[in-house]
Amino acid sequence: MTDGGEEVLKVENLKVSFNHGSTRTEIVHGISMAVHTGQVRVILGESGSGKTVFVRSSVGMNPRHSLVDGSSTFCGDPITFDGHGGGGSHFGKDIGMIFQDPTASLDPMYTVGEQLCEAIRAATNITSAMERRHRAVSLIESVRIREPEKAFDLYPHEMSGGMRQRISIAIAIAGSPKLIVADEPSSALDASVGVHVVHLINDLRNTAGTAVLFITHDISAARIIAAKPSDRVSVILKGNVVEEGPASSVLHHAMHPYTQALLGCEPSRDVVRGCLSVVPDSIRSCEQWGSLAEIEPDHFVALGSR
Numbered sequence: 001m002t003d004g005g006e007e008v009l010k011v012e013n014l015k016v017s018f019n020h021g022s023t024r025t026e027i028v029h030g031i032s033m034a035v036h037t038g039q040v041r042v043i044l045g046e047s048g049s050g051k052t053v054f055v056r057s058s059v060g061m062n063p064r065h066s067l068v069d070g071s072s073t074f075c076g077d078p079i080t081f082d083g084h085g086g087g088g089s090h091f092g093k094d095i096g097m098i099f100q101d102p103t104a105s106l107d108p109m110y111t112v113g114e115q116l117c118e119a120i121r122a123a124t125n126i127t128s129a130m131e132r133r134h135r136a137v138s139l140i141e142s143v144r145i146r147e148p149e150k151a152f153d154l155y156p157h158e159m160s161g162g163m164r165q166r167i168s169i170a171i172a173i174a175g176s177p178k179l180i181v182a183d184e185p186s187s188a189l190d191a192s193v194g195v196h197v198v199h200l201i202n203d204l205r206n207t208a209g210t211a212v213l214f215i216t217h218d219i220s221a222a223r224i225i226a227a228k229p230s231d232r233v234s235v236i237l238k239g240n241v242v243e244e245g246p247a248s249s250v251l252h253h254a255m256h257p258y259t260q261a262l263l264g265c266e267p268s269r270d271v272v273r274g275c276l277s278v279v280p281d282s283i284r285s286c287e288q289w290g291s292l293a294e295i296e297p298d299h300f301v302a303l304g305s306r
């Protein structure tokens with residue numbers, strides 16, 4: 001399960017649970033995975049499968065009141081599960097986060113330029129305000145917003161949703177991070193703007209070698225972002241990985257019935273068939289699939305129930 005690049009994030013047997021009164025509910029049941037320099041790992045699964053809880057916990061941004069077990073390392077350093085990014089030292093600089101809703105990650109009271117300058121101040125050792133401004137404008141340009149000088153002075157509400165998402169990407173890359181965590185970055189945008197945002201993240205890993213952990217329920221977005229031979233996909237069902245392997249295998253020759261059902265739900269296929277597909281309840285309701293087994297070289301599938 002490796003790639004030629006440096007191992008940026010390594011997660012081993014991560015379990016996440018929440019206390020509800022006197023009962024503890026486990027949401028993530030022992031997931032392991034790694035992401036390397038220049039590699040995209042897609043975390044694919046339906047809504048509620050535990051993608052966000054798993055990924056956020058793996059970088060030390062576990063939700064409040066969660067209990068995390070297992071281990072995670074960032075460039076070899078252990079991450080502590082304190083809910084603030086493992087002590088906060090990596091966040092904003094070495095790890096950039098892009099969320100589903102850009103409105104929630106931008107402050108309506110400040111211009112995007114001010115917010116970018118603040119991100120640059122926090123993530124770099126640039127002390128001159130003028131230099132920070134130059135860097136902010138060049139970041140705005142790098143996410144392909146026209147007239148970056150003008151955009152610098154706009155408030156978030158003066159921008160379209162696609163522009164706001166580009167600004168949140170610019171903020172995420174302000175410290176030239178080694179890892180970008182993108183949580184459904186295109187799902188709040190219309191289809192064509194969403195595709196541009198996915199391409200933009202892909203360009204970042206191509207030019208800067210950034211490792212990308214990309215959460216999605218959208219097969220089309222997964223196919224766009226995970227197009228290199230070293231890219232991998234982990235398919236999550238109810239807090240377990242049921243299939244893991246090279247993106248080209250998992251997204252084109254899925255072997256687990258759940259992944260096959262997810263691929264069968266792709267809207268373009270439904271249009272051709274003239275009907276809407278759904279994941280059968282019999283697959284989703286299986287309580288525990290077996291452990292991952294290597295079904296073909298480097299392609300792991302959980303078959304049979306425990």
Ligand SMILES: Nc1ncnc2c1ncn2[C@@H]1O[C@H](COP(=O)(O)OP(=O)(O)OP(=O)(O)O)[C@@H](O)[C@H]1O
Pocket residue numbers: 018027045046047048049050051052053054063064217
């Ligand atoms: N802070 C929390 N306290 C208790 N339960 C939580 C908390 N956060 C998430 N959960 C539960 O964890 C489960 C997985 O949620 P998660 O957000 O990880 O799903 P997801 O796969 O990312 O879905 P979506 O694509 O809709 O965001 C859900 O059942 C959710 O109710």
